[in-house]
Amino acid sequence: MHNVYQPRRDVMKTAHSTATRKWPATHGLATYNFVPPTAEVTRLHQHISSLESRLEQQAALIATLAEKANHDSLTGLLNRRGMEIALSAAITNYKRYGHNGALLMLDLNHFKSVNDIYGHAAGDALLRHVADGLRETTRSTDALCRLGGDEFMVFLMEASLPHALLMARRLRTWLEANPCTYEGTKLCPHISVGIAQVSEAPAMPGLVELADMRMYRFKQAIKAIR
CATH class of the missing domain: 1.20.58 (Methane Monooxygenase Hydroxylase; Chain G, domain 1)
Structure with missing residues (x-):
């Protein structure tokens, strides 16, 4: 150099x-x-x-x-561009060395209602709170991203499907135990999650689309139950 x-x-x-x-x-x-x-x-x-x-x-x-x-200015997490760089490196790592990983697509349920009832400042506070929850329930080697709106992505390095499911449950538990408090009101976010492993779709568009499709199906299943 x-x-x-x-x-x-x-x-x-x-x-x-x-x-x-x-x-x-x-x-x-x-x-x-x-x-x-x-x-x-x-x-x-x-x-x-x-x-x-x-x-x-x-x-x-x-x-x-x-x-x-x-990086996203609101939460401090990676933005879409930063996550694309991280995913590209992870996919290359898988192709060269066979190190698998898991991508989680997360979406907040009923986030629009929070903005409509309590205002956008409350919505921003909730997004920052979810970002804090992601930091608390993941490893320092994992990549955390806010795509925009109420959508987040997490890439778990060298993670199996059981590991990814455990992380999703850990995040839900953390959010339930630590509600976001905004001006005296407790906001308890609920999340929908879709998971895809690199080995299922070792290319960036396909990997993201697979995780997003599974997250959408999960969200629809919750609506059907309710």
Whole structure:
């Protein structure tokens, strides 16, 4: 990898050599030694330090923009773009090494009613609460995403179907035990979940569509029961 600080080391080395070397010069027929002024070397040091500071600021800005580009501003989870990057890497990992994983598509039931009755601020609070629940019930290696609206996705690294089902139950239990409180009102979200493993559809469109279809069937089954 190219070292952005190497130019400074080279210039500093040259500056030091220049500052300490005696340079022969002629004035008419006489020869004398010339030592570069210390002020000029100091100015060069300051200029290089200023350039380094600008580089660090630009690197920090680029990192911040990249973070915002891949994350949902409301919940802090990955957004659709960030999740696509994570899924692409997971599918490649499966094809190369056979490491399976499970994609969970989640949808909040009756979320529109929360917005209609309590307002969009309450809906936003509920979405952030669900995001907290996902963080509490998954591993640090798993990818968490808010697609938009009340839809979420979770990719469990190297997870079997029983593991994925266990995670879904764990999330439901967490949400039931920890309702979202908004201005004194307790909001208890219920979720519909669809699960698909990478081995069933080792391509991004197919994997997402399979999980989404199963989530939709789950939601319809709940409506039929009620």
